[in-house]
Amino acid sequence: MARTDFDRDLNTLMDELLSLGSMVQKAVLLSLDALKTRNLTLSKQVINEDDEIDNRAIEIEEKCIDLMATQQPLAGDLRTIITLLLVSSELERMGDYAEGIGKIGLLIGKESLLKPLIDIPRIGDLASNMLRLSLETLVSRDVDGAKRVIFMDDEVDEIYNQIYRELVLMMIENPKNIQRATYLLWVAHDLERIADRATNISERTIFMVTGKKRDFTDV
Amino acid sequence: MARTDFDRDLNTLMDELLSLGSMVQKAVLLSLDALKTRNLTLSKQVINEDDEIDNRAIEIEEKCIDLMATQQPLAGDLRTIITLLLVSSELERMGDYAEGIGKIGLLIGKESLLKPLIDIPRIGDLASNMLRLSLETLVSRDVDGAKRVIFMDDEVDEIYNQIYRELVLMMIENPKNIQRATYLLWVAHDLERIADRATNISERTIFMVTGKKRDFTDV
Amino acid sequence: MENEITQVTDKEISKNIIISARNLNVYYGNFRAVKDVNLDVKKNQVLSLIGPSGCGKSTVLRCFNRMNDLILSAEVGGSILYNGINLYSAEVDATEIRSSIGMVFQKPNPFPKSIYDNVAFGLRINGYQGDMDEAVEKSLKQAALWDEVKDRLKDSGLTLSGGQQQRLCIARTLAIEPDIILMDEPCSALDPIATLAIEELIRELITKYTIIIVTHNMQQAARVSDETAFLMVGEDRAGYLVETGDTQQIFTNPKEERTESYITGRFS
Amino acid sequence: MENEITQVTDKEISKNIIISARNLNVYYGNFRAVKDVNLDVKKNQVLSLIGPSGCGKSTVLRCFNRMNDLILSAEVGGSILYNGINLYSAEVDATEIRSSIGMVFQKPNPFPKSIYDNVAFGLRINGYQGDMDEAVEKSLKQAALWDEVKDRLKDSGLTLSGGQQQRLCIARTLAIEPDIILMDEPCSALDPIATLAIEELIRELITKYTIIIVTHNMQQAARVSDETAFLMVGEDRAGYLVETGDTQQIFTNPKEERTESYITGRFS
Amino acid sequence: MSSNQAQSSLFPENLRKRKRFGQIIYFLLLSCVLIGIVSLLILLVRILFDGIDWLSWHFLTNFPSRHPEIAGMKSAIFGTIWTIALTGSFTVPIGIGAAIYLEEYSPKSWFTQIIEINISNLAGVPSIVYGLLGLALFVQWMSIGRSVLAGALTLALLVLPIVILAAREAIRAVPDSYRQASYALGSTKWQTQKYVVLPSAMPSILTGVILALSRAIGEAAPIIAISALVYLTFIPTNPLSRFTVMPIQIFNWVSRPQDEFRGLAAAGIIILLLILLGMNSFAIYLRNRYQKQSEE
Amino acid sequence: MKKNKDITTRSSVYKRSASSKIEGKAIKWILLACALLSVATTVGIVVSLVVQGWNFFMEVSLWEFLTGTRWSPILKPRAHGVLPLVGGTMLVSIIAILFAAPVGLGAAIYLSEYAADRVRRIVKPVLEILAGVPTIVYGYFALSFVTPSLQKVIPNMIVFNALSAGLVMGIMIMPMISTLSEDAMMSVPRSLRNGAYALGATRLEVASRVVVPAALSGIISSFILAVSRAIGETMLVTIAAGATPRLTANPLESIQTMTAYIVQLSLGEAAFGSLEYNTIFAVGLLLFFITLIMNLIGSLVVNKWRQKYE
C-alpha cells in the first residue's frame, strides 16, 4: 500500500518544478544571447515571458499549499513540499534576474558592448548549469550532487569578483564606459545572484533529503 | 474552546518574527550609520550580528515546520504559518543586505565619502520604515496597511533611480570617484532590495489574511 | 457571445449534477434535525459532508437513498432530485432506489455468509440472470479485494480483517452496479492502514461512481473528496448547511467564518 | 571538566525519569505480543505510543499499572521500574499501584452513578478521610468540567455528552492523585471538538502529572505529546519498539526508515 | 426514469412480485402473533367467567371443605406464602453468589466448564424430577418429612439454576469497562463486585429472581411428589409443618367430577393468576426501567 | 523502598483495611461453595434416582422396562414396559411442537422484523404472561374449554385425549419459542439489516435471507428446548391427557405420559420402598435422561452455530 494519489501529486509537482526550472534556465541563456547578439526582440521576449514564469511559480506554490491542506504531509513528505514551495519562489526570483538582464539588453540597445563578452557568458553558463544541476539533484534526492552545486558557487564568486574588478578598471580608464560598464556590472551581479540561489536550492535539497537542520552558509 | 496551545505557539512565533524584524531594521540603520560616521567598528558589528539574524531566521523556519508537522494547520492557520515561513527567509535575506552595507562600510574604510549622504539615508529610512510597517501590518493582519506598504515601494524605486543616475553622472564627471560611486551604488541597490522584500512581505500578508491568490506585481 | 458561453457552461454544470437535495428538512418526531439543506452532487466526484457531531450528516446522507424510511419517527420534507425525479414523491419505491443508490456503513457489516454469498446477495434478491461467478469476481476486483480472497471465497465474510470486511461491503454494493454510493464514516472503525486503503479505493471508484461520504475526520475529507459540504448545528439544534465548495478551497480558504473556525479547530 | 558536566546531565536525566520499562516481554498464552521493549518516561511530560493496529500499544500501556493482571492468559516478563521499584516484583500489590498510576480508557466509562459519586468512588474505596466535597470539586476543576456540571452533581454520569464523560473519567482518576496517568486512545470515541478539549486538558495536566497516551491518530500524538515512541509488529507478530524520540523530531525527521514510512502513510 | 431502464437491463422486472409475496407472508406472521394473544384472552375470559361467582371473602379465609359453598383456600395460600418465603431466602443469596463466582472469579478450566454446562442443564430438568429428588433426599433420607421445609428446599433447588442464569446474564451485561475503571482506581476484586458490578446488575437480578419465584409459586408437580396431601385444615406454624400450596388445591378441585368444584378451581386460578400477574408486572416494570437507564 | 515511603505518605489520607487480602480469599471460597451447590444438585438427582431405581431394576430387568409395550404396575397382571408412557409423552410433545414451532417462529419474525416498537412493547409482555401461566391453569383450560370445543368438531372424541393436551401444550410452549427466537433475531445487529436494505432488499427478504439464517442456531435451540419442556411437562397432561398407558398414534385417544404417571402414583398411597413406589424413580430416571440429552443437544447447537458478532 502506498499513498498513490499523494505520490502522484508530488511527482507532478516535481515535474512542474523541473519544467519551470528549464524555463528559467532558457530565459537566462536567452537573455545573455540577446545581449551578445544585440537582439532586442529576443530581449523583449525574455521580458515578456517572465510573466509566465511568475504565474507558474505561483501555481506551484498554490499547489503546495493545497497539498499541505489536503494531505497533511509529515516527515519527509513535509520537508519535500516545503522545499518545493521555497524552491519555486527561488526560481521565480531567478526568472526576474533573467528579465533584468533582458531589460539591460534593451537599455544597451544597439550600442556596441563595452568589450567582447567572455567572462559574462562563462559565469552565465556556470550559473545556468548550477541551476540545472541543483534541480536535477533535488529531483533525484542526490545529496552529494547538491554539495557539488554548493561548491561550484565559489568559482562563480571568483569570476564575479574578477569581472567586477575588470569593469571598475575599465570605468576608471575611460569614463565614457561608465554607463555601459555599470550595465554589465548588473548583468554579472544578476548571474551571481542566480548562482547564489541555485546554491540555496541545493541547501534546501540537503535539508529535504536528510532532514538535517540547514547549515546556513552566508552568501 | 480554542486551540490554546497552537495559538500560543503561533503568537510566540509572530513575536519572534517581529523581534527578528526589529533586529534586521536595527542592522540596516546601524550599517547606514556606520557608513555615515565612518565607524568601522560599527560596520564590523553589523557584519558579525548577521549570524545571529540568520540563526534566528532558521529557528523560526524550523518552528514553522515543526508546527506544521505537529498541528496540521488548515485554512487561515496554514496560510499564516506558510507566510511566517516565507517572511522569515525574506528577513534573513534583508539581514544579508545590511551585512552587505556593513561590508561596503569596511571597503570604503576611512576614505571620505563621495558626497554627503542625503538621498541614501532617505531611501534607507524609507526602506526600514517599510520593513517595520510590513511586519506591523502582518501581525495586525491589516490588509490596507499592507497595501500602503506596497504603494511606498514606488517612491523607493524613484529615489533609487535618481541616486543611480546621479552616481553614474558623478562617475562620468570624475573617474576617480568610480570606485566609491559603485560602492554607494551597491548600498542603494541593497536598500532598494530591502524595500522590495518589504513589499513581498506585504503581499504575503494580503494572501495570509484574505487567502486571495497572490497578485504578483513585478519588481 | 460571452453570454452564450456562460449559458452553455451552466447547462454543462447542471448536466453534471447527478443528485441534489432541495429544501431538505428532516424531523424526528417534533425535533427538526435538519433544516433547509440544498446540496448538489456532481457526477463522478466525491462529496464529503463534514461538521460537528449531531449536525445531521448521517441524517442528510440517509435521505439520499431513503434509508430514513426505516426510522419510524423520521419525516422528510423537501425533495431529493435524482435524474430529474423526486425520490420522495409518492410513486417512487424506496426498495428500488436503494439498488441504484448503495450505502456503506460506519462499521463493516458483512452478512454472516461466505464471501461469495455476501457479494452475490444483492444480485440474487434482485433476480440477477447473468453469470454470478463473473459478477462476483468483477465486484471484488473493483473493490481491490479479489487477490486477497480469491482462494477463500467460501470462507465466512466475518473471518476477514476489519479493513477487508469494509472492502467486502463495498464490493457487495458495487455488485448491483449503483450510480451513487453513500458512505457513512466508512473508516471510523478501521486503523490507519486500512483507512488509507479504503481512501485509495474511493479515489479509484469515482471513475465509475459518484460518492457521498460522511466523515468525522477532516483530514480524510481533505484527502478524499472533490467537494466538501460543511454542516453545523443551529441554536434550535437543527443542522444546516453552512458552505459547500471545492475541497481545496474549503480547506485553504473557506468563505464562511464558521467553516474556518471549525476547520482550524476553533469553536465559539 | 566537560566530562563532569555530562555526568551531571546524565544524573539530571535519570532523575527526571519517573517510570521505565526494561526488557518488557508480554505473552498471551504462547503468543508473544510484545518483545523486548525498553522505554523511559520523563516526569511531567506526555509520552505517546503510536504504531499500527495490533503492535501491542495497549498491551505495553497496561503493563505500567499491571492491568494485564486482569487478563488471565497474559504473562509479563522483564520489569517496570517506578521510583526504583520493579512493579512486577513479588511484594508489590497491584491494587496499590493502580492508585498511583491511573488509567483512562478508550470509551468513556463513567459508572452509572451520580457525577459526584463517580469522582468520589476512588477516594471512598481507598478510604479517603478528608473533605470529600472539596476533593470532588478540585478534581472536577482540574478536569475542566466543574463549570459544566457544578449545578448537576447529582445527575447520573451517563447523562453527560461523550466528551464530558471522558473528562469525568479523567476527573475520577485525578481524584486519587496519581503520579502517572495512562490513557488508551482516550479520544477515539469522541468527535473533533470533544477531542480537542481533551487534548488541551492533557497539555494542562502535565504541569502536575506524567501522561502516557496510546493513540491511533498520529496527528494527535504530534499535537499532544513531548515524546513519541513508535512500535511495530515483527515477522513473528510480536510488537517491538522501533524508535523513541522528541515528538517534533519523530514527525519531521525520524531516524528510522520504518517510522518514516508509517508516519507518511506508506507501508511495505 | 432513465436509471430504471438502466437497472432493468441488469435485473428483470420482479419487484412487484417480490412485494406481493411479502404482503401475503406479512399477514401469515401477524396471525401467528394473534393466535397467542387470542389464546390468552380466551383463557382469561373463560376462567374469569367460570370462577368469578365463587370468589368471595370467605373463599380466602376458609379451609377447604367437601362442601363447595364453604370451601376456601386458606391453608393453600398460607402454605404458598411459607414455601415461597423459605425458597426465596435459600435461593437468592446462593444463586447470586454462584453467579458472581462463575462470572467473576472462576478460572477458565474444565471444572468451571462443567459447572456451567451442569447449571444450564439443570434449568431444563423437569420439575417432577426435582420432586422425586426432594422425596428421596429430604423426605426420606434426611427425614425432614413432608414438610414446608422439604418443599421449599426442593423448590429452591428447582429455581436455583434459573436464578443463577438470570444473575449471570445480569452480571455479564455489566460492561467490562466499569470493572476496568474500578480496578484502575485501585479497587480490590471484592470492592469492584460490591460497589460496581452488583449495584448495576441488581435490577436485572431482581427481575430474574421475581420471575423465578413466580415460577415456583405456580409449580404443582414437585410438591405433589413431596406432599401428596391436599386436604389440610390447618396452616403451617413452623418449617416442619405439613402443608399444601395453591396449585395443588386447584388441581384437587379440577380433578373432581362435580361442576361446583370446577368453579372453585377457576376461582383459585383467578387468585393465583392475580398474584403472578402482580409479580410479573413488577418484574417487567423493573426491567423496562433498567433498560431505559442503560440506553441513556 | 522509596515506594514504601510513598505509600506511607498516602496512608495519612487513605485508610484501607489491612485485612482486605484475607477477606478476599474467604469471599472467594464462599462464592465457590455456592457454585458447587448446583453440581451437588445434579449429583443428588442422579444418586436419588439411581438408588431408588436400583431397587426397581433388581426386580424388573432394564430390557423389559425399555422394550415392553404394556405398562401396568399396579393392576394385575403387572407389566413394566415403559413404552406406552414414552409413546404418550412423544405423542403429546409432537402435537405440541407441530403447533408451536411455526406459530412461535412466525410470531418471533413478526415481532422482531415487522412490529412497530410500540406494538412489540405491548405484545411481548403479553406473550411472556402466557409463558408464565402455571401449567395447572393450562390443564384446567384444556379440560374445561379446549376439549369441549374440539368435541363439537370431532363428536366421537373422548374427554381425556392427547390432542387437546397437545394443542394446549403447544399454546404453552409457543411463547417460549417466540421469545427465544425473537431474542436470537434481535441480537442480529441492526447493521446487518441496514446492509441488506441498502442493497434493495424488501422487508421479507431481509427477514428470511439475513435475519433468520443469522439467528438459526438460536431458533433451532429454542425448538429443542421447547420439546424438552413439553416432555417434562406434568400437570397439564395429568389433567387433560388421561391416565391410560397406551401405545398409540391416535391423538383422539386417552393416553398417559411419564410425568402423569409419576403424579398419579404420588397421589396414591404406595408405601415407601414398595415396587410400585420405586417405579416412579425408574420412570423419573428415564425422563431425566431423555430431557438431559435434549438439553445437551440444544446447547450444542447453540455453541456450534453461534455467530460471533462484534
Ligand SMILES: Nc1ncnc2c1ncn2[C@@H]1O[C@H](COP(=O)(O)OP(=O)(O)OP(=O)(O)O)[C@@H](O)[C@H]1O
Ligand atoms: N433515530 C433518531 N431518532 C431521533 N433523533 C435522532 C435519530 N437519529 C438522529 N437523531 C438526532 O438528529 C440529530 C442529527 O443526527 P445525525 O446522526 O444525523 O448526526 P451526525 O451529524 O451524523 O452525527 P455524528 O457525527 O455523531 O454521526 C442529532 O441531534 C440526533 O440526536
Ligand SMILES: Nc1ncnc2c1ncn2[C@@H]1O[C@H](COP(=O)(O)OP(=O)(O)OP(=O)(O)O)[C@@H](O)[C@H]1O
Ligand atoms: N487478551 C488478549 N488475549 C490474547 N491476545 C491478545 C489479547 N489482547 C491483545 N492480544 C493480542 O496482542 C497483540 C497486541 O494487542 P494490543 O491490543 O496491545 O495492540 P494495539 O497496538 O493496542 O492494537 P490496537 O491499535 O488495535 O488497539 C495483538 O496481536 C492482539 O491480538
Ligand SMILES: [Mg+2]
Ligand atoms: Mg453520523
Ligand SMILES: [Mg+2]
Ligand atoms: Mg489498543
Ligand SMILES: O=P([O-])([O-])[O-]
Ligand atoms: O533578491 P536578491 O537576489 O537581490 O536577494
